[in-house]
Amino acid sequence: MTVRILLLALLTLAFAQPARAHPHVWVTMKTELIYAGDGTVTGVRHHWAFDDMFSAFATQGLESKEKGKFTREELSELAKVNVESLKEYDYFTYATADGKKAPLTDPQPDYWLDYNDSVLTLNFTLPFKTPVKAKELKIDIYDPTIFVDFSFDKKTPVQIVGAPQCKLDVQLPREMTFAEGKKLSEIPADQPNTTMAWGAQFANKILVKCP
Numbered sequence: 001m002t003v004r005i006l007l008l009a010l011l012t013l014a015f016a017q018p019a020r021a022h023p024h025v026w027v028t029m030k031t032e033l034i035y036a037g038d039g040t041v042t043g044v045r046h047h048w049a050f051d052d053m054f055s056a057f058a059t060q061g062l063e064s065k066e067k068g069k070f071t072r073e074e075l076s077e078l079a080k081v082n083v084e085s086l087k088e089y090d091y092f093t094y095a096t097a098d099g100k101k102a103p104l105t106d107p108q109p110d111y112w113l114d115y116n117d118s119v120l121t122l123n124f125t126l127p128f129k130t131p132v133k134a135k136e137l138k139i140d141i142y143d144p145t146i147f148v149d150f151s152f153d154k155k156t157p158v159q160i161v162g163a164p165q166c167k168l169d170v171q172l173p174r175e176m177t178f179a180e181g182k183k184l185s186e187i188p189a190d191q192p193n194t195t196m197a198w199g200a201q202f203a204n205k206i207l208v209k210c211p
Contacts, residue, residue, distance in 0.1 A: 025148045026051040029141065033208060035162035040131035041208075044093060044104065044139060045161075048122045049153075055120040068118075075113035075120075082122050083111050091126055092143050092150065094203075097134035105129050135210055142173075142203035150204055158206050171205040 032045040050058070058078060064070045072079075086092070087106060095102040104126040111124035141150050152158065157170050 025054050027148060027150050028153050029150055029204070030153045030156055030158075031139070031141070031206065032159045032161050033137070033139070033163070033206070034125070035160065035166075036131060037162065038133070039163065039210065040133045041097075041128060041137055041163070042131045043108075043125050043127040044095065045125040046091075046093070046123070050120045050122070052118055055115070055118060058120055059115065070113075070115040072112045072114070075115060079111055079113040079122065082113070083107050083124055089143070091124075092141055092148070093126055094140045094142075095128070096138045097132040098136055102132050102134075102137075103129040137206075137208040137210075139206040140200065140203040141206075142200055144200060146202065152204055160208065163208075163210060166208050166210040169207040169209075171207065173202040173204060 028049045030047040030049075033041055034043040034045055036042050059070060059075075062070065062074065062078065064074050091104065091107070093104060095104055105128070107124040107126055111122070114121040114123065143150065152170060152172070158168060160166055160168055
C-alpha cells in the first residue's frame with residue numbers, strides 16, 4: 001500500500017462530508033544532520049510525528065498486548081510500509097552541497113515507529129550516497145503537491161551531530177497567499193494535487209555553513 005493510498009483511505013474515513021482543502025496530513029519534524037570525524041556529512045536523521053488523526057487511523061486494527069499502547073516490534077510492519085512507500089517521493093527530502101545536488105539513498109535498516117500520547121513518530125536516517133564535505137549544505141523538506149504539511153518542532157527543530165564548528169540556520173516556509181490558498185482549496189479532498197505542484201515554494205529549509 002503506498003502512502004497516498006493510505007492517506008486517501010484516511011480521508012474517506014475522517015471526512016464523510018464536503019471536501020476540505022489540502023493539506024490532509026500534518027507532520028511535526030525534528031531533524032539531525034550527521035557528520036563524520038573528517039568533516040563530511042553522512043546522513044539526515046528524521047523524527048516525524050504525525051497528527052493525531054492520521055496516527056489513530058494508521059494504528060486502527062493493530063494488535064497489541066496492552067490496549068492503547070504499541071511497542072516498536074508491534075509497529076514494525078507499519079514502519080516498513082511507511083518507509084517503503086516514501087521512496088516514491090524521495091522521502092520529501094532534497095539536499096544540495098555547495099550548490100550541487102547531493103543524492104540521498106534509502107533509509108538505514110534501523111528505522112522504527114514510536115507511539116506516545118496517541119501520536120505516531122517515524123524515525124529514520126537517510127544516508128548520503130557519497131559523504132560530502134561542503135562549506136554550504138542545504139536541506140529542503142516539502143511535499144511538492146502539498147498533500148502533506150511539514151513543520152519543524154518549535155523547541156528542537158534541527159541539530160548538528162559531529163560538526164560543532166558549523167553554523168546552523170533554519171528557514172521556515174513563506175505564508176501562502178489568499179489566491180494560492182483559494183486555488184488549493186478548490187481541489188477535491190479525494191484527489192491529489194497534480195496541477196499545482198509548487199510545494200518547493202513552501203519548503204522548510206536547513207542551512208549549514210562550515211569553515
